[in-house]
Amino acid sequence: MSLLVVGSVALDSVETPFGKADNVLGGSGTFFSASASHLTPVQLVGVVGDDYPMDQLEPLRARGVDMAGLEQAEGESFHWRGRYRHDLNSAETLETRLGVFSHFSPKVPAQFKTPDYVFLANIDPRLQLDVLSQVKRPKLVACDTMNFWIESRRPDILELIKHVDLITLNDGEARQLTDCFNLVKAARWIMARGPRMVIIKKGEHGAFLFKENSIFFAPAYPLEEVFDPTGAGDSFAGGFMGYLARTNDMSDANLRRAIVYGSAMGSFAVEKFSVQRLLEINANDIATRVSEFRELVAFEEELRA
Amino acid sequence: MSLLVVGSVALDSVETPFGKADNVLGGSGTFFSASASHLTPVQLVGVVGDDYPMDQLEPLRARGVDMAGLEQAEGESFHWRGRYRHDLNSAETLETRLGVFSHFSPKVPAQFKTPDYVFLANIDPRLQLDVLSQVKRPKLVACDTMNFWIESRRPDILELIKHVDLITLNDGEARQLTDCFNLVKAARWIMARGPRMVIIKKGEHGAFLFKENSIFFAPAYPLEEVFDPTGAGDSFAGGFMGYLARTNDMSDANLRRAIVYGSAMGSFAVEKFSVQRLLEINANDIATRVSEFRELVAFEEELRA
Numbered sequence: 001m002s003l004l005v006v007g008s009v010a011l012d013s014v015e016t017p018f019g020k021a022d023n024v025l026g027g028s029g030t031f032f033s034a035s036a037s038h039l040t041p042v043q044l045v046g047v048v049g050d051d052y053p054m055d056q057l058e059p060l061r062a063r064g065v066d067m068a069g070l071e072q073a074e075g076e077s078f079h080w081r082g083r084y085r086h087d088l089n090s091a092e093t094l095e096t097r098l099g100v101f102s103h104f105s106p107k108v109p110a111q112f113k114t115p116d117y118v119f120l121a122n123i124d125p126r127l128q129l130d131v132l133s134q135v136k137r138p139k140l141v142a143c144d145t146m147n148f149w150i151e152s153r154r155p156d157i158l159e160l161i162k163h164v165d166l167i168t169l170n171d172g173e174a175r176q177l178t179d180c181f182n183l184v185k186a187a188r189w190i191m192a193r194g195p196r197m198v199i200i201k202k203g204e205h206g207a208f209l210f211k212e213n214s215i216f217f218a219p220a221y222p223l224e225e226v227f228d229p230t231g232a233g234d235s236f237a238g239g240f241m242g243y244l245a246r247t248n249d250m251s252d253a254n255l256r257r258a259i260v261y262g263s264a265m266g267s268f269a270v271e272k273f274s275v276q277r278l279l280e281i282n283a284n285d286i287a288t289r290v291s292e293f294r295e296l297v298a299f300e301e302e303l304r305a
Numbered sequence: 306m307s308l309l310v311v312g313s314v315a316l317d318s319v320e321t322p323f324g325k326a327d328n329v330l331g332g333s334g335t336f337f338s339a340s341a342s343h344l345t346p347v348q349l350v351g352v353v354g355d356d357y358p359m360d361q362l363e364p365l366r367a368r369g370v371d372m373a374g375l376e377q378a379e380g381e382s383f384h385w386r387g388r389y390r391h392d393l394n395s396a397e398t399l400e401t402r403l404g405v406f407s408h409f410s411p412k413v414p415a416q417f418k419t420p421d422y423v424f425l426a427n428i429d430p431r432l433q434l435d436v437l438s439q440v441k442r443p444k445l446v447a448c449d450t451m452n453f454w455i456e457s458r459r460p461d462i463l464e465l466i467k468h469v470d471l472i473t474l475n476d477g478e479a480r481q482l483t484d485c486f487n488l489v490k491a492a493r494w495i496m497a498r499g500p501r502m503v504i505i506k507k508g509e510h511g512a513f514l515f516k517e518n519s520i521f522f523a524p525a526y527p528l529e530e531v532f533d534p535t536g537a538g539d540s541f542a543g544g545f546m547g548y549l550a551r552t553n554d555m556s557d558a559n560l561r562r563a564i565v566y567g568s569a570m571g572s573f574a575v576e577k578f579s580v581q582r583l584l585e586i587n588a589n590d591i592a593t594r595v596s597e598f599r600e601l602v603a604f605e606e607e608l609r610a
Contacts, residue, residue, distance in 0.1 A: 086486055181391055184529045205510040208527065217524045217601050222513065224489045256604035290606060296522050297602040299561035301595060 001139070002043060002114070003245040005032045006106050006131045007121025007234070009046040009057075009070060010078035013095075014273060016228050017086055024274035025056055026080060028121035028144065031231035033065045034275035035238025035265040036119075038286060040246040042238075043112045045069035045131070049077035049100045059279050068109045073100040088229050089203060108134040117245040119237055120164070122146050125156035132163055140250065142166040142241060144233070150176050158193065166197040168237055174200050183208065184215070199240070199259070201233055209259050214252060218259045219296060221267035221289065228273050232266045235278060239265030264289040306444070307348060307419070308550040310337045311411050311436045312426025312539070314351040314362075314375060315383035318400075319578060321533050322391055329579035330361055331385060333426035333449065336536035338370045339580035340543025340570040341424075343591060345551040348417045350374035350436070354382035354405045364584050373414045378405040393534050394508060413439040422550040424542055425469070427451050430461035437468055445549065447471040449542060455481050463498065471502040473542055479505050488513065489520070504545070504564070506538055514564050519557060523564045524601060526572035526594065533578045537571045540583060544570030562595075569594040 012026030025034075029046040036042045041064040048054075050072060061067055076099035082091040106127055114136045120128040120143040128143055141164045145157055150173060157177070161167055167190060175181055178189040187198040187210035198210040204226070206219040240262030247254055264286055271277040317331030330339075334351045341347050346369040353359075355377060366372055381404035387396040411432055419441045425433040425448035433448055446469045450462055455478060462482070466472055472495060480486055483494040492503040492515035503515040509531070511524040545567030552559055569591055576582040 182529060182531070184527050202510065205507065206524065215527055215601055216604070217527070218604075219511065219522045219524065222489050222520055222522070224487060226487070253605055257606070260604055294604070294606050296520055299521070299523075299565055299599070300558055301562070301599050 001116035001245045001248045003040050003117045004043045004112055004115035005029055005119045006045040008078055009048050010080055013081040014230055015083040018227055021273040028234040031234035032238040033060055034278040035235040036242030037063045037065050039242030045106050047071045047073055047100050047104045049075045052077045075100045088226050106131050117241055119241045125149055125153050125160045129160050140165045144168045147173055161194040164195050167195045168199040170201045216256050218263045226270045229270050231269050235269035236262040236266035260293050306421035306550045306553045308345050308422045309348045309417055309420035310334055310424045311350040313383055314353050315385055318386040319535055320388040323532055326578040333539040336539035337543040338365055339583040340540040341547030342368045342370050344547030350411050352376045352378055352405050352409045354380045357382045374417055380405040393531050411436050422546055424546045430454055430458050430465045434465050445470045449473045452478055466499040469500050472500045473504040475506045521561050523568045531575045534575050536574050540574035541567040541571035565595055565598050
């Protein structure tokens with residue numbers, strides 16, 4: 001099944017307690033694509049400036065990311081510079097230069113206009129809505145967002161969520177959007193306004209999938225070395241959506257597996273800077289990590305005789 | 306199998322965003338006993354003052370908590386007064402009056418001296434060691450501790466952990482004790498110094514069981530109403546140890562179930578003030594909650610044909 005993602009393609013400069021990386025591939029669209037392309041072909045819509053190191057995107061193209069929707073505009077690419085302290089939980093943004101991204105107006109190429117699965121990564125909700133208006137109604141539309149848009153574009157987010165099947169957001173954002181501290185109530189609040197599914201990401205504490213009548217939880221994989229948390233959420237989304245698009249099965253059992261694939265891909269993303277680790281791993285690594293997830297949470301309810 | 310717990314038996318005055326309760330049953334030994342006694346008989350060692358409402362302990366006695374080791378001393382009982390803010394994550398201690406607890410010297414009655422399972426709840430590690438010297442080596446000894454002892458009695462804790470099979474502590478305490486931010490490393494650090502198992506409790510984010518070659522994780526149950534978090538950790542320990550003592554099976558599969566029973570009992574404890582909810586529930590409620598835990602984390606790794 002076809003999978004379309006619209007998001008940022010950026011250059012990141014990141015400092016963690018373990019080292020630093022300058023001007024490496026970053027952005028929600030990039031992490032999502034690097035992750036999802038392990039599972040299914042990806043159609044990417046985004047924008048970069050004329051300074052972007054296009055050759056560094058080749059490994060993504062080679063693994064099935066169609067970049068026909070990646071516009072190269074005159075000007076500077078989106079640059080993000082950030083730092084993580086010892087606890088690695090929250091990034092401190094040192095600098096954001098939006099560059100060409102500030103005038104981004106997503107144009108979905110003709111050949112991408114009938115996607116089966118769509119992920120609207122974290123961009124202005126007005127642009128997310130605009131993308132939906134450009135495509136035939138997909139089987140499943142998911143969106144992400146962030147605190148900045150919840151503060152500055154709340155009415156647009158409320159309009160957007162009427163039109164999506166699923167929203168992913170972190171626990172802080174869920175509380176901010178709904179004014180419910182309790183995450184079960186927050187998820188209900190959102191589901192009453194459109195999406196039939198809500199994924200609440202808790203970073204190192206795992207992720208919930210809420211549906212009308214069920215809750216599924218997957219922990220984050222307890223890694224001994226978390227190197228750089230940048231892109232974990234988008235890699236999670238890429239694993240989740242990639243698995244759904246590959247299997248084209250929206251049963252509860254398959255949605256649960258998709259969350260675990262998302263968690264697995266998120267756990268790889270943080271092992272190295274940028275998309276480096278995502279580009280190294282293969283199907284066997286992913287299957288092994290998924291098994292490790294099962295080992296991590298599996299228990300038999302009944303006593304053996 | 307017999308299960309011995311040594312801990313505090315206190316009176317709590319608690320304020321949460323949802324109400325307040327004055328001078329209600331509290332203390333680690335009390336919550337542990339109320340929880341574990343759903344699964345197995347419990348032998349309690351502790352001390353109360355002459356002001357303690359002994360009649361309120363009757364429901365515990367009635368469900369199989371043997372109080373032969375509960376000394377009633379002259380003076381005031383241990384009082385704790387605390388408040389939880391909106392996020393319910395950490396208690397603000399408003400007042401602690403140790404009373405008779407400040408001179409507590411646990412005396413294990415003759416009939417409790419051959420316990421199969423022992424839980425040394427959060428008290429001075431010197432007293433925890435002293436209790437061990439009073440009993441025949443049990444099948445399994447577990448201990449809890451807290452930041453206060455890690456700061457003030459570090460050498461004693463390091464001595465104590467040489468003699469226990471398992472230690473339970475929360476994530477902050479694990480980091481404080483080991484100086485490792487990463488919990489996998491923190492658990493390894495501890496296991497290199499004695500215990501063959503470490504349980505790291507993350508409150509609303511669940512709990513890890515670390516052993517030499519495996520990690521198991523159980524989430525906290527996503528309740529819509531968390532009423533009062535007091536005693537959640539001790540109720541967790543009571544469910545865990547109670548299940549182990551009942552089944553007397555230390556296999557990996559059974560330890561995992563024990564963690565889930567612990568999580569289930571912790572989730573009940575927070576639904577009402579004090580031990581109120583723990584005293585209401587029955588075996589069927591517990592079995593239902595354990596099933597709900599399974600539903601929360603279960604996924605099938607393989608695609609169905």
